[in-house]
Amino acid sequence: MKEQEDLKTLIIEGAVYKTTFTKKFENRTVYEAPDRNKIFAFMPGTIIDIFVKKGDKVEEGQSILILEAMKMHNNVTMPFNGQIVKIHVKRDDVIPKNHLMLEIKPI
Amino acid sequence: MSLKNNILDLRKRKREVQKGGGDKAIQKQASMGKLTARERILAILDEKSFHEYDLFVAHSAKDFGMEEMVLHGDGVIIGTGTIFGKPVCIFAQDFTVAGGSLGLMHARKITKIMDHALKMRVPLIGINDSGGARIQEGVNSLAGYGEIFFRNTLNSGVIPQISVILGPCAGGAVYSPALTDFVFVVENISKMFITGPSVIKSVLGEEISMEELGGAKVHAEITGNAHFYALTEQECFEQIKTLISFIPRNNKVKAMAFEPKPPRRGTKIEDIVPVNPRIPYDMRDIIKAITDGSEFFEIMEHFAPNIIIGFGRMDGNTVGFVANQPKVLAGVLDTDSSDKAARFIRYCDAFNIPIVTLEDLPGYLPGVDQEHAGVIRHGAKILYAYSEATVPKITVILRKAYGGGYIAMNSRHLRADFVFAWPTAEIAVMGPEGAANIVFRKEIAEAEDPETLRQQKIEEYKQKFANPFVAASQGYIDEIIEPKETRSMILHALKVSENKDISGPSKKHGIPPF
Numbered sequence: 001m002k003e004q005e006d007l008k009t010l011i012i013e014g015a016v017y018k019t020t021f022t023k024k025f026e027n028r029t030v031y032e033a034p035d036r037n038k039i040f041a042f043m044p045g046t047i048i049d050i051f052v053k054k055g056d057k058v059e060e061g062q063s064i065l066i067l068e069a070m071k072m073h074n075n076v077t078m079p080f081n082g083q084i085v086k087i088h089v090k091r092d093d094v095i096p097k098n099h100l101m102l103e104i105k106p107i
Numbered sequence: 108m109s110l111k112n113n114i115l116d117l118r119k120r121k122r123e124v125q126k127g128g129g130d131k132a133i134q135k136q137a138s139m140g141k142l143t144a145r146e147r148i149l150a151i152l153d154e155k156s157f158h159e160y161d162l163f164v165a166h167s168a169k170d171f172g173m174e175e176m177v178l179h180g181d182g183v184i185i186g187t188g189t190i191f192g193k194p195v196c197i198f199a200q201d202f203t204v205a206g207g208s209l210g211l212m213h214a215r216k217i218t219k220i221m222d223h224a225l226k227m228r229v230p231l232i233g234i235n236d237s238g239g240a241r242i243q244e245g246v247n248s249l250a251g252y253g254e255i256f257f258r259n260t261l262n263s264g265v266i267p268q269i270s271v272i273l274g275p276c277a278g279g280a281v282y283s284p285a286l287t288d289f290v291f292v293v294e295n296i297s298k299m300f301i302t303g304p305s306v307i308k309s310v311l312g313e314e315i316s317m318e319e320l321g322g323a324k325v326h327a328e329i330t331g332n333a334h335f336y337a338l339t340e341q342e343c344f345e346q347i348k349t350l351i352s353f354i355p356r357n358n359k360v361k362a363m364a365f366e367p368k369p370p371r372r373g374t375k376i377e378d379i380v381p382v383n384p385r386i387p388y389d390m391r392d393i394i395k396a397i398t399d400g401s402e403f404f405e406i407m408e409h410f411a412p413n414i415i416i417g418f419g420r421m422d423g424n425t426v427g428f429v430a431n432q433p434k435v436l437a438g439v440l441d442t443d444s445s446d447k448a449a450r451f452i453r454y455c456d457a458f459n460i461p462i463v464t465l466e467d468l469p470g471y472l473p474g475v476d477q478e479h480a481g482v483i484r485h486g487a488k489i490l491y492a493y494s495e496a497t498v499p500k501i502t503v504i505l506r507k508a509y510g511g512g513y514i515a516m517n518s519r520h521l522r523a524d525f526v527f528a529w530p531t532a533e534i535a536v537m538g539p540e541g542a543a544n545i546v547f548r549k550e551i552a553e554a555e556d557p558e559t560l561r562q563q564k565i566e567e568y569k570q571k572f573a574n575p576f577v578a579a580s581q582g583y584i585d586e587i588i589e590p591k592e593t594r595s596m597i598l599h600a601l602k603v604s605e606n607k608d609i610s611g612p613s614k615k616h617g618i619p620p621f
Contacts, residue, residue, distance in 0.1 A: 007387065010436060010437045010439075012437065012439065012469040012470055012472075012473060012538070012541075013469070013470065013509075013537050013538055013540065013541030014538065014540035014541040014543075014544050015385060015469060015538040015539075015540040015541065016385060016540075017385050017387070017433075017437035017469060018385060018386055018387055019387050019433065019434060019435060019436055019437040019438075020387075020434060020435050020436075021435075021436065022411075022412060022413070022435060022436065023328065024328070024329060024443070025436060028474070028476045029476055030476075031475035031476065031479075043311070044311040044312045044313055045311070045312065046312070069311070070310055070311070071310070094312045095312075096312070096313065097311075
């Protein structure tokens with residue numbers, strides 16, 4: 001009965017099923033509600049330049065940094081009027097997709 | 108020159124060209140653990156059945172020093188032979204000749220054998236082992252790919268097209284296999300991707316090995332590009348032959364008939380399935396309890412294993428099985444399993460193979476990732492495929508048939524020809540737990556002891572709806588059968604539908620949600 005012990009639980013419409021999982025299911029991306037105070041890399045790439053420092057007050061639309069991806073310089077801008085809380089990257093960093101680049105907060 | 112000299116000269120020329128890229132290149136091929144193109148063809152076909160065409164075709168490229176180069180057969184071998192005594196057309200790219208790169212004449216040889224296969228209405232087997240486009244031939248090599256893709260599409264649904272990936276198959280080249288019916292891959296040998304690791308690294312900074320990016324296992328398990336996975340080339344060739352034994356040579360004839368035989372004696376079918384619909388079992392055991400000789404040839408075994416597809420025989424004739432697998436993810440439908448089943452249903456329909464559907468599923472897989480991955484449009488494919496199919500369609504409901512899953516799995520409403528249910532079948536809009544929670548929400552919330560009332564209501568609902576009799580009373584189920592009658596009822600249904608003939612409204616073609 002070893003197999004029985006390895007069974008996992010899957011709940012569908014209130015019913016509890018005993019079953020096994022696929023690798024793909026176990027590795028699925030778990031959804032996280034977007035946090036507007038965090039700026040993530042939308043693509044893997046290189047940080048070419050950073051125009052702000054911690055504590056800076058930045059207006060909506062102002063350039064924060066340049067992320068080079070697919071040979072394009074992407075200008076990352078401030079999404080709202082706010083302040084830079086923390087910077088997690090430095091110039092020339094090569095970062096993967098969804099890497100946390102900056103934390104900001106509205107003012 | 109005498110005739111004898113002519114013959115000797117011919118033989119010498121043949122020997123020379125048949126060596127492909129020469130001894131050194133052949134050694135290199137062997138050192139990579141790979142057979143040569145010619146060895147592969149000979150291993151797949153019946154002994155001494157291979158006849159090669161276009162052996163002396165030469166390339167016509169004039170740039171970048173190509174005019175000086177001799178490329179034997181232009182890097183591809185084409186011809187015909189037999190498998191189980193029945194003709195097939197075959198081509199194999201020869202990696203020992205310029206890396207099997209595809210130039211104009213190479214492509215012309217492939218399209219020639221493709222046209223031949225279509226004309227003669229025989230299966231086409233393509234062995235891919237190529238570094239890709241021959242850059243020196245520029246746009247001509249692109250033209251070559253395009254003409255192959257076009258023919259893959261034209262041939263689709265008329266003759267079986269089988270792709271065997273025995274080496275690299277990268278860039279645009281991947282689209283020929285992707286357009287064919289069945290793709291075979293071999294561990295450590297097959298590599299398929301649009302952009303390779305080095306480009307991905309230089310552009311995106313992501314580091315990955317070729318094997319992890321597009322190796323055999325990846326395509327068998329993750330992407331769903333491959334239908335059959337083998338550890339060795341020899342195992343792969345056996346799989347190809349088994350497949351050929353199950354499928355018709357073209358869309359106008361039936362697959363080879365074999366001597367009918369009963370399933371192997373052993374486990375009783377009624378002992379396989381637990382009565383509690385929440386407890387899993389291996390649906391393949393049910394299939395094997397039904398088919399001739401308990402044989403089942405599973406397709407895409409490692410991809411979306413929550414649904415099972417494959418061929419078996421009933422009374423000696425090929426039948427396509429589509430079955431939910433309670434053992435994996437409780438047998439739910441999701442994006443991948445819908446996609447997998449839908450394509451198989453369309454294959455069976457195109458090649459006149461009756462479809463037997465074995466149903467036991469809780470419904471669709473919940474989750475943000477599923478919704479965002481497009482479970483709506485992928486799920487729609489299975490509805491489309493079943494509705495559209497005009498081959499005999501038989502459904503057996505073993506236990507759960509809830510909600511949208513019930514409709515999708517070849518229900519009466521999608522024009523199933525026969526729907527049978529076991530006495531353990533539960534055909535309902537959802538499982539008792541979910542239904543009770545919704546129907547009696549208020550009562551349960553207001554009860555002194557909500558949990559007791561909930562259990563009571565679940566039981567009540569179960570008694571009333573979690574059975575096959577409600578659906579049977581509407582004529583949605585033709586017959587409620589005992590498990591042990593499953594094989595004989597399917598055989599009966601197949602017999603009755605031998606001359607099935609229906610047609611839909613006239614149209615150029617439908618627009619399936621792919």
